[in-house]
Every structure is written in C-alpha cells, then in structure tokens.
Amino acid sequence: MEIPYTIHPRPDTGVYNAKLGVWLFLASEVMLFGALFSSYVLLRIGSDSWPHGYSILDWKIATFNTVVLISSSVTMVMSWASLMLKDFKKYKLYMGLTILCAFIFLAVKAFEYNTKFGHHLYPSTNTFLAIYFTITGLHGLHVIGGIFVNSYLWGPGSKMWKTQPERFTNRVEVAGLYWHFVDLVWIFLFPVLYLL
Amino acid sequence: MREILGLPMDVSTHGPVIDNMIVIIHWLMLVLFVGWGIYFLYTLFRFRKKRNPKANPEGVKNHFSTYVEIGVAVFEGFLLVGLAIPVWSNVVTDFPSGKDVVNVRVVAEQFAWNIHYPGADGVFGRRDIHLVTSENPLGLDRTDPAAKDDITTINVLHLPINKPVLIQLSSKDVIHSFGIPLLRVKQDAIPGHNVPIKFIATTTSADISKQLDRVYRIAPGHIPVQLTNLSAKAEYVDKDGNSILAVGETITRDAIDAALSAGITEIRAGSDNPVEIACAQLCGLGHYRMRGAVTLETEAEFNAWLAEEASYLDY
Amino acid sequence: MGQKEKSAHVVTSAKKEHDKHESEHHELGFVRKYIFSQDHKVIGIQYGITSLLFLLFGFSLMMIMRWQLAYPGQEFPWKWLADFMGQANMPGGIMLPEFYNQLGAMHGTIMVFLGVVPLAVGAFGNYVVPLQIGTIDMAFPKLNMTSYWVYFLGGVTMLVSFAMPGGAANSGWTSYAPLSVIATTGQTVWLIGMVFLITSSLLGSINFIVTIIQLRVKGLTFMRLPFFVWAQFVTSFLLLLAFPPLEAAGVLQLMDRLAGTSFFLPSGLVVSGQPLAVSGGGSPLLWQHLFWFLAHPEVYVLILPAMGIVAEIIANNTRKPLWGYKSLVYSAIFLGFMSFIVWAHHMFLTGMGTTISTFFQTTTMIISIPSVIILTALLLSLWGGSIRFTTPMLFALAFLPMFAIGGLTGLPLGLAPPDIHLHDTYYVIGHFHYVVAPGTIFALFAGIYFWYPKVTGRKMNELLGKIHFWTSLVFINGVFMPMFIQGLAGVSRRLYDGGAQYAHAQGVLQWNEFMSTSAWLLGLAQIPFVINFFWSIRKGKKVEANHWDATTLDWACTTSPPLAHGNFKVVPEVHRGPYDYSHQGAQSDFLPQNQPGEA
Amino acid sequence: MDASSPEAIKKQVRSYIVVFVALMGLTIVTVAVSTFHLSVAAAVIIALAVAIVKASLVAGVFMHLISEKKLIYATLALTAIFFIVLMILPTSHQLDPIVQ
Numbered sequence A: 001m002e003i004p005y006t007i008h009p010r011p012d013t014g015v016y017n018a019k020l021g022v023w024l025f026l027a028s029e030v031m032l033f034g035a036l037f038s039s040y041v042l043l044r045i046g047s048d049s050w051p052h053g054y055s056i057l058d059w060k061i062a063t064f065n066t067v068v069l070i071s072s073s074v075t076m077v078m079s080w081a082s083l084m085l086k087d088f089k090k091y092k093l094y095m096g097l098t099i100l101c102a103f104i105f106l107a108v109k110a111f112e113y114n115t116k117f118g119h120h121l122y123p124s125t126n127t128f129l130a131i132y133f134t135i136t137g138l139h140g141l142h143v144i145g146g147i148f149v150n151s152y153l154w155g156p157g158s159k160m161w162k163t164q165p166e167r168f169t170n171r172v173e174v175a176g177l178y179w180h181f182v183d184l185v186w187i188f189l190f191p192v193l194y195l196l
Numbered sequence B: 001m002r003e004i005l006g007l008p009m010d011v012s013t014h015g016p017v018i019d020n021m022i023v024i025i026h027w028l029m030l031v032l033f034v035g036w037g038i039y040f041l042y043t044l045f046r047f048r049k050k051r052n053p054k055a056n057p058e059g060v061k062n063h064f065s066t067y068v069e070i071g072v073a074v075f076e077g078f079l080l081v082g083l084a085i086p087v088w089s090n091v092v093t094d095f096p097s098g099k100d101v102v103n104v105r106v107v108a109e110q111f112a113w114n115i116h117y118p119g120a121d122g123v124f125g126r127r128d129i130h131l132v133t134s135e136n137p138l139g140l141d142r143t144d145p146a147a148k149d150d151i152t153t154i155n156v157l158h159l160p161i162n163k164p165v166l167i168q169l170s171s172k173d174v175i176h177s178f179g180i181p182l183l184r185v186k187q188d189a190i191p192g193h194n195v196p197i198k199f200i201a202t203t204t205s206a207d208i209s210k211q212l213d214r215v216y217r218i219a220p221g222h223i224p225v226q227l228t229n230l231s232a233k234a235e236y237v238d239k240d241g242n243s244i245l246a247v248g249e250t251i252t253r254d255a256i257d258a259a260l261s262a263g264i265t266e267i268r269a270g271s272d273n274p275v276e277i278a279c280a281q282l283c284g285l286g287h288y289r290m291r292g293a294v295t296l297e298t299e300a301e302f303n304a305w306l307a308e309e310a311s312y313l314d315y
Numbered sequence C: 001m002g003q004k005e006k007s008a009h010v011v012t013s014a015k016k017e018h019d020k021h022e023s024e025h026h027e028l029g030f031v032r033k034y035i036f037s038q039d040h041k042v043i044g045i046q047y048g049i050t051s052l053l054f055l056l057f058g059f060s061l062m063m064i065m066r067w068q069l070a071y072p073g074q075e076f077p078w079k080w081l082a083d084f085m086g087q088a089n090m091p092g093g094i095m096l097p098e099f100y101n102q103l104g105a106m107h108g109t110i111m112v113f114l115g116v117v118p119l120a121v122g123a124f125g126n127y128v129v130p131l132q133i134g135t136i137d138m139a140f141p142k143l144n145m146t147s148y149w150v151y152f153l154g155g156v157t158m159l160v161s162f163a164m165p166g167g168a169a170n171s172g173w174t175s176y177a178p179l180s181v182i183a184t185t186g187q188t189v190w191l192i193g194m195v196f197l198i199t200s201s202l203l204g205s206i207n208f209i210v211t212i213i214q215l216r217v218k219g220l221t222f223m224r225l226p227f228f229v230w231a232q233f234v235t236s237f238l239l240l241l242a243f244p245p246l247e248a249a250g251v252l253q254l255m256d257r258l259a260g261t262s263f264f265l266p267s268g269l270v271v272s273g274q275p276l277a278v279s280g281g282g283s284p285l286l287w288q289h290l291f292w293f294l295a296h297p298e299v300y301v302l303i304l305p306a307m308g309i310v311a312e313i314i315a316n317n318t319r320k321p322l323w324g325y326k327s328l329v330y331s332a333i334f335l336g337f338m339s340f341i342v343w344a345h346h347m348f349l350t351g352m353g354t355t356i357s358t359f360f361q362t363t364t365m366i367i368s369i370p371s372v373i374i375l376t377a378l379l380l381s382l383w384g385g386s387i388r389f390t391t392p393m394l395f396a397l398a399f400l401p402m403f404a405i406g407g408l409t410g411l412p413l414g415l416a417p418p419d420i421h422l423h424d425t426y427y428v429i430g431h432f433h434y435v436v437a438p439g440t441i442f443a444l445f446a447g448i449y450f451w452y453p454k455v456t457g458r459k460m461n462e463l464l465g466k467i468h469f470w471t472s473l474v475f476i477n478g479v480f481m482p483m484f485i486q487g488l489a490g491v492s493r494r495l496y497d498g499g500a501q502y503a504h505a506q507g508v509l510q511w512n513e514f515m516s517t518s519a520w521l522l523g524l525a526q527i528p529f530v531i532n533f534f535w536s537i538r539k540g541k542k543v544e545a546n547h548w549d550a551t552t553l554d555w556a557c558t559t560s561p562p563l564a565h566g567n568f569k570v571v572p573e574v575h576r577g578p579y580d581y582s583h584q585g586a587q588s589d590f591l592p593q594n595q596p597g598e599a
Numbered sequence D: 001m002d003a004s005s006p007e008a009i010k011k012q013v014r015s016y017i018v019v020f021v022a023l024m025g026l027t028i029v030t031v032a033v034s035t036f037h038l039s040v041a042a043a044v045i046i047a048l049a050v051a052i053v054k055a056s057l058v059a060g061v062f063m064h065l066i067s068e069k070k071l072i073y074a075t076l077a078l079t080a081i082f083f084i085v086l087m088i089l090p091t092s093h094q095l096d097p098i099v100q
C-alpha cells in the first residue's frame, strides 16, 4: 500500500501532502524570524541611541542584492511555469538562473562581510552590528539551503521528470514556496537594517 | 487556614493582604478538591464493574457541572478584579518620597547584597564600575561630595519600623532575586534595570525573635543547625546543675556536645536574625548561601546605628 | 471541516506501483528495518525506549541530588558512584554546589525535552496516531526517521556535555542570561543540543499535522477523531509555532557566548570584580520572553497528550462514551490557543507595571477554565459507567486528582500578589511536579500498560502492575506534598543545601529527609515495572488483537501490525464516533468505529 | 476554468512579469524615500508599508496565495496572530516597567 495524496490533492482539503507540509514549515520560519525581529524592536526601543543603517552599512550594494534576489524569485516561479507548460529545457534555464542569482547574492554578501571585518566592525562591536550579522547570517544559511535544494532539482533530481512529471512539478513548486519565502524575508530585512 | 498553610510570620503592612489572598485561594482549592474528591470516590465505588455490570451510555444529564464551572470562573474573576489587580497596582505604584522616607540602594552581586545608604545629605554618591574593588564593591566614588557621607555594608540591612522604606534594587552581574519572606517582599534584581520596592515594617527583629523559636533535635554527627546566630530560648543544665546553655546564649558545637553528653536531645532555640534576605533566583554556585541579615529596629536604634557607621568614615 | 466529507479514495496511480514496492519491502535488511527504519511503529518504539531510558537517567540525577538535600555536605554512601561522578564534582564523596547546579539543570532539561515529550509525542503519537486514523504510515516517513535520529543526536549531545570542562550546563533548565552567558562550556553544548531537539520537534510536528489532516480514512471526520488524536494535533501546533522563538533565542545566546555579542548583556556588568569587556546594550529580559514563549506552551505539550491517553483509557474502562466529547475538543483547542499568551506569568517579579501584569494575570485565569472543563468532563465520564479497575485504568484514574492538585496550585501562582511570596519557592516545584510527575508520568504509565498488548501481543502482568501503581502513588505524594509546606514557609528552590542556612526554613527542614527517602522508595517502586516491562515481552500472557474490547481503529488492525506500510489489510472505513460503547440494543457492549450499520 | 491549463499558466506568467516590474519599482521607492532622512517614525511607517506591499505581491502571486485553499489560509492566520503577539507583548513589557 502507498501513502495517499503524495501527488494529487486530497479532495476535501484541496492540497497534496508536501504542499501542506511546506506551508507549515514556513509558518515555523515566520515565527523564527518573527522572534528575531521582535528582538530587534525590543533592543532598539531599549537602547539610548541606535545608528542609522545607512551610516554603517552599504545600502547601494544591498539594493543591488535586493534586485538579484527578487529576480531569482521570478526565475524560480518561471521555472515552475515552464514545467506546467511541459517545457523542460526552459525549466533548466530558469532554474539555472535562479541558482546563479543565489550565488551572486552570496558572493555579494561575503564581500560585504569582508569589508566590514576590514573596517574592524564585528558582531561584538555593538548591538546593531550584532543583530545585523546574526539575522543576515541566518538568512544567508537559508539561501545556502535553497541552493542545495534547487541544485538537486536542477541536476540529479530532475531525472524524475521522465518517470513522474507531476510529482516533479510538485517538488519544484514546493521548493519555490521556500525560495519565495527567503526572498520575502529579505524584503523586510533590507529596509529594516539598511535604510532605517 | 493561615496556620494550616504555615505561612511565616508577617511583619509588613502590605503583607496581610497578600496572605489573605493566599488563604482565600486555598479555600477555593480545598472546596473544589474535596467536593470533586467525594464525587470521585463515590463514583468509583458506586459504578465499579461488580456493582454495575452494564454501563449506561447516557451519563450525566443535568447541568450541575456547568454551574460549578461558571462558579469557578466567576470566583476567579472576583479574585482578579477585586483583589489581584488593585493589590498589585498598589505594590508597584505610588512610591513614597520626601524626608520621611528611608532610602536605601541594594546592589546584588555573586553572592552578596551590597547595601548603600545615602548618609546625612540624603543623596547617593556617584558610582563607577571602574572603581570596583574588593574593598569597594559598589564602585563608590568617594571624591564625589555626595558620596563622602554614604554608608555601605555587605549583607547587613538595618531598617526602622513604622517608616516607609524605599529600596532601589539592581544587580552588578547576573539576575538575583531580593526576597524577604517575613516582609512578603520579593523582586528580581536585574542588571541594567533599577527597580523600586516599597514597604513598611511593623515589628522589630528583637520582638520577632522572641516570638519565633522552635525545638531542635540534636544528635551526634547530625547537627541540624547551620546557623551561627542561633541562641537558646531556655536554660539547659547538666546533672550537676552546671549551665550548658543560658537563655540568649549562642549555640556552639561544643555546647551541643556538652548537651548530648548530659542526655539532652532537644533544644529550644531561636534565631537572633529571624528576618533574612534570601536570594530566590539561581545565580550560580553560591546561590544557596546568598543570605543577608535584616535588622528591623526602632527609629532611635536605627539612627544610632547610622551614626555609629558614619563615625567609621573618615571625612 | 464539514460533517459530510467527500470520499477520500486511495489514489489509483499508487496501485500500479503496488506490486513493485511490495517486493522491495521484503528485502529490507536488518538495519533498514529496525535501525534506520521509516515505519512509524518502529520509530515509535525507538522513541519509546530512548525516552524511557532518559526518564530513568533524569530520575537518577534527581535521586543523587536528593541525597545532598537530605544530608547536606555529608559523604555520599556509595563510594563507587561518587567516584564515578569524579573528583572534580564530588571530592571525597561530598557534592560540590557547582555539581548540584549541573544536576538540577540537566534533570529539568532531560525530563522535559528528552523524556516526557519524546515519550508522549514521539512514541505514543507515532505508534498510535496513524493506527487511530486508519492509515498505513505517517505522511513523510523519511522525515519521521530523521526526526528520531536528530532527537537521538540531541540526547547524545546533552549527555556528552557532562564531560566538558566545568561539566554540563548549570544555569537551570531556564538558562537565564546573563548567568548562562558567563557559564562554563557545558552551556554551549546545551544550546547545541537544544537546537537539535528543536529541529527534531519541528520536523515531527509538521509530520503529525499533515498526517492528521491528510491521511484520515474515509468517514473519519474531525469530530469522529479519538480525543487522543485531537490532543496530539493541538500539541503539534504548539510545538510548531512555539519552538522557533526558542531556536532564535538559542542562536542569539550562542552568538553571545561565541561571537562576543551582547544580546542579553546590558552595559556596565561587573563580574567577579572585573568590568565585563562587552559592548553591552542588551536585555536580560529578552531571553526570558523568548524562553517562556516556548516554555509555557511546552508545559501544555506535556499535559495534552497525557489527557488524551487518559481519555481513551477512561472511555474504554467505563464502557461508555466520553462525557462532553465536543467540549473536550473545543477546550483543548482553546487551551492550545491561550497557551501562547500567558507566558509572562513566569515573570511577574521582573518589574512589571500594572497594565502588563493585568494582561497576563487575566489570560492566566482564563486558561485555567478549559483545564477545569476537561477535568470535569473526564470526571463526569465515570458516572454511570461499569468501571474495570485494570492497571492502565488505575493510573488513568490517579491522574485526575493528581493533576487537580497540580492545576489548583497553579492558581495562586497565576495571580501576581500571592506570587510575590511563592515565586521561585518549593511551592512552584510542588505545583509543576504534581502536573508532570503524578500527572503526566502516570498517564504515560497508563498508556504503556494500555497499548503494550497492541505492540507485543502480550499483556503486562496485572499483579506487578498493581504493585507498581500503589507504591508509586504513595511515594510520589511523599516526595511532592511536603514541597508545598516548604514553599509556603518561603524556602527558595535550587538551594544546594535545601535551605539549611536560613532561619525561616528551620521549621520545615525536617521534611527534606522525608522527601528524599520517598524519592528513593519511588525509585525502588519502579523495579516491578522494569521487570514487568521486559519479562512480558516474551513471557506475558498472550492476548488477542482487540484485548480491551476497544472501539477505535488502532484496535481494528492486527497485533503488532506488519512493518512497511502494512497496518491494515484493507483500508478501513469509519461509520461512527470514537467511543460507541454500550450502545442501546447492540449485541456486544462496544461497536468499533469501522463497523457499518446503526447497531 | 482549469488553473493548470496552458492558457491559464501563460496568463499567470504575464502576471509574474507585472509583479516583477512592480517589485523593482517599489525597491526604488524605498531607497529613494530613505535618502530624504525623514523622522524615524515616518521612515519606519513608509518603509514597512512598502515592504508589506512587496511581501504581499510575492506571497500572493509568486506563492499563489491568492488562489490557495482555505486550509492554508487558516494555518497562516493562526501564525499571523502569534507573530503579532510575539512582536507586541515583549516590547509592551519593556514599555511598562515599575518606575518611581
């Protein structure tokens, strides 16, 4: 016997298992980042003075990274749409672009960290930098996680397209939900850390 | 109920209200527990399989339990609105000020209570963490004019009775909790925070000590008393009529040995320092011994003590 | 979800592959079958054994501590054990305060995160939930396996922490900053261990929620779910949404410890006479908020599955439906919801103004109402029953008054003014042990005796079970009842010498010896259980698949159902509510959920 | 209409492009606004408002939330409530301490 609803939605709930699963996972992620944002608010309100993000951090480079991450979100959803249109070649292209964008994002982030360290700005320097490094670091780990998942789906995992195309499309959709969430977190991180 | 619960003696003006609440809630708990307990035991007896081989799936039909639940909810509502909220608000607002108030600062550290009186000028002197040494645990800057007359002690807190006391509580390192069970006072001492506490004590330590004594069993190799300031409340003599312990005399290990060899196994004794600061928050390996002694005394005695302490300061 | 659910068919495409997979299943080697198994039943048993061992370990730590509490500063009587714990911890057989604090922190951590939750959720949830909803496995078997092994890793990490320089974590299970930030290396290991345990719980809870929502068989509407499944369902949501903030807090504390940040360190700290060289600007209370945001819901994670087990056993052993099934379900949901907004009742004495304390006092009083309703419903379920006093039933029955004592003593703590006197005294210790030990642990014992025949096909011995029950009941009260007396007298918790220093404690100190003796006797009282547990695997009385004449689907499948998705030969279909006992006009006194027809 | 038909997907793809352009535009808006150095309150409100709009676009369109099932909404609503609790309560404790 097989576990039901791994591919097709259950009629009364309207979703397949993995989709519900990933949304629940994202719910827990909301609480994870929520706690960090809450810490940010509490520490900022409790502090005597708080630096403006733009006076310490490089908002230009971060704007560039925002553009990169948003673009990767679009390519991600396009890769799924390509599968829905049964165009595997295009899927490969868009997924490849998504992964590329993720790497660019990380490279820029690494460069940013490096300049900060070069100026002797560390997490231990002050609370602002502490929270900056912690949240962006955690976000960066999520990006790395996304790279692993997406690379698997781009490379070895894509064999499934031949045997179980529907299931594979579902997998890409689920990975996409996660990836958009990573983008969504950055959409808040960017103004909160760099612009305020 | 108060006696059954074994609440310690209460020597503050706001304490009785808290005790009352504790008592009232325990009445509620008792009624609920005994009521349901009787029902519970009766049901187990009445509906055991032997007596009731066939169950009746209908079960209870009446709404009695709903009324009980509503009753509990209403009572809790009353406790909340009628007592808890106003009492708490009373505890944390309207802090006394003016000349009549005894101002003390308490700074906790691992594992001691640093007590700081503002001295004759009524102003606390400047403190600086870089001045902290083992002689000057508060980091008091004695060059500050306001600090010159400040009195500091460690683990020794003297307070007058019948006068409003205002304590400013903070901590140097980790979180401690400033608890004085007999005064019904407890407040976490959190580094980076400064929390005011207010109370009025009603009884001197000497009077409390007179009222509080109990019998200690003594046995070889098993001395229950770790307290240095425990003194006898009765006269103990050996067979020959030689005094082992006189009233008010401090109990030593030697005295215990002597008493044991005289066949005495119980000693009535009381503490000279019955009012204590007990650290209530885990603060490290010395948490268990982070004890301060509070001496409640008359205003005259208190002022005399302050004067004596001030005389040790060389300014 | 409506009463009339659309049919839930097994997908046809799965059938095509059926044969192929069937052959695969027979080829599973020992390792895949029993160690890295993906079958929910094996995983459930793995969780069960591991968590029972941790419970025993956590209890042993406490029995050692109780020696120090009864006879402060005296030499430990068993030299080999003192030697085993090391000269650094017990020089000359005398326990050091540092070591006492380690034992306390680890007792709390192990009992909560490695003992009770994995047993209640990991073991019972895993084994029973898929069976009760009539499905063949959890929704994500690989994930299920992962969560067990991550839990295992977390457990090993916690054990390893004892070998760190300075020993294990010693800042209490609450790990309040700044104490925990300046603590020895053990704290870092504790944090890493917690990250593992949190990850495991998150994976597990996602799996449970998806399983319960998606894999219920045809006819099993939400309002026909056994209460146990409901309890697990609500529990999973608590784990899912409350744990991440602790994970965040753990990351922040790791940063404070390893990267020199000061999230929880305010400016101007002076530790051991030296100004602490950190940037400062942090908040110690931030840790407390994030910790209790998890830890309060966590206590309902401890109690809800226990209530679920007790409900199943009461319905079965009274031979009648649960009284007020709907109110039980709604109360559990409401309880779960409210448990997210009461947490600061652990923080009344951190300096709360009137407004915020009013909020938390009010929510705390509100949350006690659903507990009262659940308990009332369980008590009323007894009325009119035909009560069989089997061993599981005895434990389930004892749960009721024991939980009542624990719950009722929560009330004075929930109001801020009495909490001034009672906070961080032994009264609190008494309060929560009554809910977790004679409460939850008893319910878990009940569950073990109840589902043992399902797992092994044999019954545990009734006589040994009854000896276990009565001795445990007596001694566990002997341990915890005097705590209220000490607490009311004002004795603080976490005292290395049990309060021997304090004048106000002198009148109640004599209880320490009594409590310790009771704790050791409670330890002895577990021997019949352990013997029974292992002896019955081979020698217990053989019983049929539905030994207790129960109605829920877990009893509709065979004894120890075949592994690898083999729970049910035919997918069952559900036709009635979960507890159709003593149905009027029916021939037998129970109608299984999958029995068609009106009667 | 079948949401997975090629026509429907193609229509969706067009909406992805629109959203992409909108997201880029909004990014420029936040950055531009931040160069005015408004008061903290105003800056926070504008930045958060823009971020929320952007996030809704991503969640609504890219994550298909606008056409998602009730079950997912319920889960997210629950999460949203506790998220708000988490954001508000710790800080309100900080803002209501015991002071003289």
Ligand code: HEA
Pocket (backbone or CB within 6 Å): B032, B033, B034, B036, B037, B040, C174, C299, C300, C302, C303, C345, C346, C364, C365, C367, C368, C369, C371, C372, C375, C376, C379, C400, C401, C403, C404, C406, C407, C408, C410, C411, C413, C414, C415, C419, C422, C423, C424, C428, C431, C432, C435, C436, C440
């Ligand atoms: C399973 C765990 C569990 C449960 C269910 C509860 C339930 C409750 N708890 Fe408890 N609590 C803990 C575990 C638990 N607690 C732990 C672990 C701590 C300490 C943590 C630490 O500091 O280390 C703690 C601490 C704690 C505190 C902090 C105390 C302090 O530190 O000062 C408070 C304060 O409000 C509190 C309140 C409550 C309340 C109001 C309930 C309510 O939900 C209770 C409602 C129940 C009832 C009201 C009972 C109903 C009874 C009847 C209807 C009678 C029936 C009679 C018969 C059957 C005879 N708890």
Ligand code: HEA
Pocket (backbone or CB within 6 Å): C049, C052, C053, C055, C056, C059, C062, C066, C104, C105, C107, C108, C109, C111, C112, C116, C171, C172, C173, C174, C302, C429, C433, C436, C437, C438, C441, C476, C479, C493, C494, C495, C496, C519, C526, C529, C530, C533
């Ligand atoms: C779920 C939680 C849980 C449980 C079940 C227990 C169970 C017990 N606890 Fe614990 N305790 C805590 C959670 C728990 N505790 C916490 C959180 C703290 C606070 C820590 C801190 O201060 O930070 C604490 C603190 C605490 C203290 C206070 C220490 C102090 O303040 O200094 C004491 C003192 O006596 C104590 C005693 C006991 C005892 C005697 C039991 C007994 O009831 C134990 C009974 C156990 C069993 C009966 C299990 C037996 C298991 C088996 C027999 C398994 C058999 C195995 C196989 C078959 C394979 N506990």
Ligand code: CUA
Pocket (backbone or CB within 6 Å): B108, B109, B110, B111, B175, B176, B177, B279, B280, B281, B282, B283, B284, B286, B287, B288, B290
């Ligand atoms: Cu200071 Cu405990």
Ligand SMILES: [Cu+2]
Pocket (backbone or CB within 6 Å): C295, C296, C299, C342, C343, C345, C346
């Ligand atoms: Cu709580």
